[in-house]
Amino acid sequence: MQQSFFNQLQNRLENQLPFVAYRKPNETSVYAILQKNDALNYCQDFTNSGFVFSPFENIENAIIFPLNQSEIIEFKDEIILDETEHSQSNFNLENREKAKQFHVNLVENAVNAIKNESFKKVVVSRVEQSPFNSSETILLFKRLLNNYKTAMVYCWYHPKVGLWLGATPETLLKIEGNRLQTMSLAGTQPYVNTTDVTWQNKEIEEQQFVTDFIVDSLKPLINTVSTTKRQTIKAGQLLHLQTKISAVFDKANFNFKNVLKALHPTPAVCGLPKATAKDFILKNENYNREFYTGFLGELNFTQTKSRNTNRKNVENNAYQSIKTVTNLFVNLRCLQIKNNQALIYVGGGITKDSNPEKEWEETVAKSLTIKSLL
Numbered sequence: 001m002q003q004s005f006f007n008q009l010q011n012r013l014e015n016q017l018p019f020v021a022y023r024k025p026n027e028t029s030v031y032a033i034l035q036k037n038d039a040l041n042y043c044q045d046f047t048n049s050g051f052v053f054s055p056f057e058n059i060e061n062a063i064i065f066p067l068n069q070s071e072i073i074e075f076k077d078e079i080i081l082d083e084t085e086h087s088q089s090n091f092n093l094e095n096r097e098k099a100k101q102f103h104v105n106l107v108e109n110a111v112n113a114i115k116n117e118s119f120k121k122v123v124v125s126r127v128e129q130s131p132f133n134s135s136e137t138i139l140l141f142k143r144l145l146n147n148y149k150t151a152m153v154y155c156w157y158h159p160k161v162g163l164w165l166g167a168t169p170e171t172l173l174k175i176e177g178n179r180l181q182t183m184s185l186a187g188t189q190p191y192v193n194t195t196d197v198t199w200q201n202k203e204i205e206e207q208q209f210v211t212d213f214i215v216d217s218l219k220p221l222i223n224t225v226s227t228t229k230r231q232t233i234k235a236g237q238l239l240h241l242q243t244k245i246s247a248v249f250d251k252a253n254f255n256f257k258n259v260l261k262a263l264h265p266t267p268a269v270c271g272l273p274k275a276t277a278k279d280f281i282l283k284n285e286n287y288n289r290e291f292y293t294g295f296l297g298e299l300n301f302t303q304t305k306s307r308n309t310n311r312k313n314v315e316n317n318a319y320q321s322i323k324t325v326t327n328l329f330v331n332l333r334c335l336q337i338k339n340n341q342a343l344i345y346v347g348g349g350i351t352k353d354s355n356p357e358k359e360w361e362e363t364v365a366k367s368l369t370i371k372s373l374l
């Protein structure tokens, strides 16, 4: 069963056919959406059903694998790796000093721009390269599934676009019927045996910027927005601060694309104010983020739920409800595979109190989420 599911993915890579395979956080099923042709479809008004993959910069270029042009397959069991399949962790550490110098400089420039009051927060990032045998892509996907059960783990491929994998801890938006949920995620420290940790003001403030931005952006579009208490969550070997945000909306006045435009990119991956921070990123990072810090996931899926799962009789059908469900995630802790190279993308939020050396270390720690499995 495991063999046949993953072999199908392998075949699609070899035959250059588009697909995405993914497992949502804390779920057991891995789904694969196999597009039946190699057309490149865009989301346009976001009213269609399918799997979305959007770049950071422009959601008009968000790609969709439409459900009505795809076959869906499912794999339900535990992912088992045999001894030879575990990571040898042989990634290279060349050019470290040069990359570090560039990043430290970038952070210093960001802190200066913040002190000159150009903006309050900006997320700066970089890309690291490591040789990678692309025939091991599906094996890497299995390792990600095996290691990161609480993340959205995916492998996305389109012959006209590229090959991406990741294990992201961040939800952009979840919509079930008329209920919307999102989260504010920011602040990072290494996980050392406990989630009971103290956070510095820098991290608390940085995460609060994200929460306030999300709440303020949703308010004009949705009546009531509520937030939970800030908590510490574990993602791989890292801890982050998280606040859950939820809202109930009136379906008649709801425009999903407007909500998406208001939220993306959040200050968790861009900055505040959004436009100035984005401008700084585009001018000062020396590479193209492409799909890193974009978003991905299920758009307008149909979910059938029985209200009482204990009932075994046929009557039960009367209690079924059908809902439209959207589950989008921010594309973090991800890599692109290109010409037998792994391109690993990492970044972090900068505020007036950021220390450039520490920010570099934070990106190194984040890169290990992926690099420790190469």
Ligand SMILES: C=C(O[C@@H]1C=C(C(=O)O)C=C[C@H]1O)C(=O)O
Pocket: 123, 125, 170, 185, 186, 187, 188, 240, 268, 269, 332, 333, 345, 346, 347, 348, 349, 350, 366
């Ligand atoms: C930008 C990244 O992560 C984001 C930035 C964080 C931070 O600045 O502390 C924490 C979680 C994410 O919202 C990344 O992983 O590349």
